[in-house]
Amino acid sequence: MESYSESTGFLYLEDGTIIRGSGFGAKGIRAGEIVFTTAMNGYPDSLTDPSYRGQILVFTHPLIGNYGIPEKNTVNGILTNFESEVIQVEGVVVAEHTEPFKWNSSMTLDTWLKKEGIPGLQGVDTRAIVKKVRSYGVMMGVISSGIDFGDIDVKKYLEKRYDEIDFTQYTSPKAPIIHQGKSEETVVLVDCGVKHGILYQLYQRGFTIVRVPCSYSVNKIIDFDPKGIVFGNGPGNPNLLVGLSQNFREIVEYKLPILGICLGHQIATIALGGKVKKMKFGHRAVNKPVIDTTDNKCYITTHNHGYGILSKEDLPPNTKMWFYNPDDGTVEGWVHEKLPIITTQFHPEARPGPWDVTWVFDKFKKMVVKNA
Template sequence: MEKLQAKLVLEDGTVFEGGSFGADMSAAGEVVFNTGMVGYPESLTDPSYYGQLLVLTYPLIGNYGIPENDFSVNSDYFESERIQVTGLVVSEKSTKYSHWQAVQSLSDWLKSAKVPAISGIDTRRLTRILREKGSMLGKILIDQDIEFYDPNHENIVKRVSPTEVTTSGKGTKRVALLDCGCKLSIIRLLLRRNVEVLRLPWDTDISQYKFDGLLISNGPGNPKECLQPIESARYAISNDIPTFGICLGNQIIALAAGADTYKLKYGHRGQNQPVMEQGTKRCIITSQNHGFAVNDDTIPAGWSPWFRNLNDGTNEGIIHESGRFMSVQFHPEAAPGPEDADFIFDKFIGMLK
């Protein structure tokens, strides 16, 4: 039996009633949906979901529990040091869990992190609404009513980026990682390729550091709010420093190059998004989590689209004619999802040699 009744209220007035299985508190944010079947520990700790109420479309969630809370780069189960979503929405929560590495239930984890969650609602109907009308603001109401909150009207990268410079790994090449809300799996894949990772806060003046290549990470919110990272990308490109962007990093590099970005109707969030490399027939299945995209029509001379989404035809990456500056909208590190695209890390590291 649910402890408390809960409501999910959308900005268009639609109301879903269910039960609370997370923290007994209300929360507001942008309501988005993810179509993945598994990977909820990774998704919930992905900083790109900051400020959002995450709807998981798979009907039963929580059956394999939560592993030990090791939030370091040495663990493969979490993408940051805490739950990043503002709230969670599911059709049915599993009352029991079973996995040899599980130490607690999803419900207990959410409660300890003070993140509200609602179950027992028709997520199929909810997803259809978001698909037809687009992502919209919403609020989970449990203890009291609150105002709607739009995370896209402010710079929320500063809320998920580290505040100190750190270095990890050893290698002859150094990658400066401009952390705009970086998933830990990006760092893990860099370290496995034997490079030194210089992890920098989002607003760092990168001209003060020496490095062989720049990687601009994923992160939450509107890319046009990221003024300092855009300047950092311009600096790297103008100084012929190999530069690679992932997700938000793709949008930042595009803006630095002179292209424009726009908000998608309901975004791409899932683990089965097909993309094709332009100029070839190479197709890969990718993990994605973004609500903004690059406008192909605004890509300047010297740059070209690199990948394209095969579901809706939107841009999934850009590359410079020199081959030294490139970015992808999807997540080559996966986590969760297929690893078809991790060769892109090798391509980037290869530019440093």
């Protein structure tokens, strides 16, 4: 059994709170927006989700690490048990890092964080952090593993604000990546830092997937002769991605079926004249209810977003609310009334999470087949 070394560590919140704990993972200091997830499992998936770029992730589940970190599995270049190749978060905060007991664990969470240069903090009251974030809203913070608070000028790390950084520069590919599928139908996926769970769902439906950088021109996208377009998830503030919204408006002219997921849903909303605003502390969980307005059915879904359509009034013109969250009334997806466009704010690929809504990809497939 591997063991992990404990060291000094802290989390500093921008309101001046200092929370001391034991550092684990890589020695270092990182700044980021402090967010929390209530998911009880799926930490390898969450930590590699590119939408978490620029954020320090606090797990509310008290024991993290129980089943270790598996070897990476891929099918046709698509990871089936991680969401991207590297850890994306700036830092990890857990109440207790535990030793793994699982047949397919290849290393501990501690070793993985060390390998990838990411600081971790444990032995802290994660509920106290969550209570603070829930009452005051998300805030910037600094995490340290192995370096004492007194030894650094913490404010220096907080000069840049999360909302003002375009993180897609780190998570979007520099050139197209193609995953050949079983059928001739090609979908172009505008890749701001896509979760491999989304790629896998598309691959399972036979599509050939062409992932393009999120700054790719519409002309070059159309050169691939796509039968449908997917705007995937991604990190950061969607209102900064002005060029991407412009591209969305241009692509719409081709009347191709479009699926927008999470950041993709937000870009579609902004592009067509709706409003996406910052939420107080966002939705990050694997058990968020959404109601389908077409039949009133409730689904339990995976979420990771800090921005959203906060009310129906912010929907773009000519769209109908498709899903909403009964907890806070936020819009969780829409359907265009005239064009073949559907969007979801939640994650239908559900990695990690329940597979209640993978049928959203079937619906998209039907739209593509009908349009072909």
